[in-house]
Amino acid sequence: MYKSFNVKTLGILEINYSKNVFPEQGKRSRQVELLIIYLILNRDKNITSRQLISYLWGDKEDQVTIGALRNLVYRARKDLKKLYAKEPCILSKGHSYFWNPAVKCQVDYEEIMELSERIMKGNDTDSQYRDCCWLADKFENPFLPELQDNEWIGQLNRKLIKNCFDALFQTIDKLENEGRFQEIVELTGHPHLAGIENELLFIKKMNAYYHLKETDRALKYYQELMNSYYLFYGIETAPQIKELYQKCLDERPQVQLDTISIEDFLESSDTLKGAFYCDFYVFKRIYRLNIADTRSSDHKRALVMLTLSGQSSEENAMSEESQRLKDIMMKNLRKSDIFSQYSTTQYFLIIEAPKTGGIETAIERIIRYFDREKTHPEISISKKIKEID
Template identity: 25%
Template sequence: MNEEMKNQTEQLPLLKVHMMGSFFLEYGDQPISFRKTMATKSMRLLQIFLYNKDNGISRGRLLESTYGREDVADAANSLRVGVHRLKRSLVEAGLPQFEYIYTQKGVYHWTSPMPVEVDAIDIKNKILEAGKETDEKARMDQMIEALELYTGEFLADFGEEEWVQAERAQLKKVYSDALKEVSEYLLKNEEFDELQKLTSVASELYPFDEWQAVQMQALIGLERYKEAMKLYEQTSKHYFEELGVTPSEKLVEQYRYLGSRMGSRHRVIEEVQADLQESPGEKGGAFFCSLAGFRDCYRLVYRMSELNGQMPWLMLCTITDGKGYPAKGGPRLDRMSEKLLEVMKRSLRHSDFFAKYSPSQYVILLQGGSQRGCELVYKRISERFSEEKKGWAKNLKYSALPAIQTEKELEFLEGDDVL
């Protein structure tokens, strides 16, 4: 770069390129807006050139990344046209008049009159530099800076391209390895606030990678026990509804530790009462709980029925394939299950409670019910379940029986029959 070009570059605003999460550009303090007519191929080219701005990209790799297995009669000519259109689009979007892309010995290079920062590249570079640092605190500080740039998956809206998937997987590994090392350091030094911030992002981005267990450790360290308990309950529910599995041992271990911590602090009875009560947002409609909570509630109500003589009734509502068999997993079952949950909340009494028993089933306990009462409840649920899509009426069935009489029959609720 000659002296004149260097001075010009230093005077122009910074071009910030955001690739983690949504893809967008900022020139100085202004976002760059491209015309809606800008071709998808041109956007792909821009992403590739910016991500490879330091070393360039060969014509062969560029053609493969841009066109892949598409049947293009003259891919090389299409590439030339695409690059020309991209250059014009950059200027039309508000960037200074400049060449921006040039070729040398079969390699395409990005060049610009202004400095450019790409968050995805910065993440890798910062973590790489941190690995060379001998001072532990300085190394951790650099890694935390890199982790804070990881605000979403790499090019989250452009996941179909093979090169995007490959880079996304590599960046995730770099991120996960760095976060694991940083988490151990922060736990050791009891820097729980920073740990909570970092792991809350990771838990949201990768809900099945068990970062919630580390986030719970941070919340417990901050004595934010209610938040830790809520996180555990939400995670348990999510695991079951999405994967049909119970929480991992790592999460359960944090749950047990949370219980011991919550029990170690002396409280007055008013605090205990406030802790046990439902929040205002939870008080409407029937009580929806986890399957583990349902088992405990069922056994308690059964014991109470021996004293008050009111026999509760157990109902099982099943979403079927329309032929009487349990529906198989997929988007349609997800929609039906969400609808059934919403319907049950407004169809059951305030004193009733229910839980999701399997991906296609909900279990209900009706207080002081009867066979006729179960029939009426099911009729109300079925009508509301199919109020928008009449054909759904054939996709629901139920069974009911009075409170279980023997411990042997109680094995029904032990989870062996969960689909």
């Protein structure tokens, strides 16, 4: 009995039919995969050769011939025949190509889009909540992440994210209006949503904790957000999150700590390692405090400037190397060290050591790690060190 193709697009592309799988392990072709998934997602349309070339090759379409497209279609048909040999999956008519309507497909992208539409059109909060939980179950990976640099793949991924979050927040708003804050906590705490950086999601979850009077959980969650915002992104939390934090403090029982307890709490180690990263305006304030503090300290502190330079033929080379440098500093500087990014090519650091030579050693280590790990050899790093006095 014939059954449809199971097309997995959330994550790395995989098409299953019976016991057969496309693409075969170790035989991936970016252009073949783009062609096949485009025809599957547009299987109700005839696509002209020129349209296909535009979608598959983007701004390089002027360099691609009709013959190159024919060769690509031939390769795709050959690969699909190993998956399903009963009839051809890709058909042609004149100067256009289309997916064989007799070859049925179940596509996870289409299922999750249909589910989000159903949630947004729904009227029953219970059904919408259940569907949102199911939506979160399915929303495990982005749409074809390995092909995101292709324009139409990126557009579909953005549409997927927008639809899912529109459905999610519409349901959360209804749950809020009905006072069902425990369900909001459970929904926003879904493992597939936990790693998503969405400010409104953070606000909704913290607001739910506040209304449930779970102030300790709210304050712990706020601390996690602060660590994420400052240490990884160097920015402040949203004003609404700060307002909720203050509300939680106001609701907290009037219990006070003694000096020993607060010292133990402040000195206790957390799971975050490495230096403190902050935005440049926070860095300026910290620098001014360091000027005053250095005068009464035996340790040396220095302002360090690290600058990236060089030209690369790759468009995002400098951004990639800048992020690599940031990751290296985050892992290899000490917790007492502070750094900030001024621009794509420049970072400033405040480093402390018993002697000036120790500061030089720490910076040379960072540069050595960077030179070893960088993937664009034409980009180099230079340093300037000025003692704070």
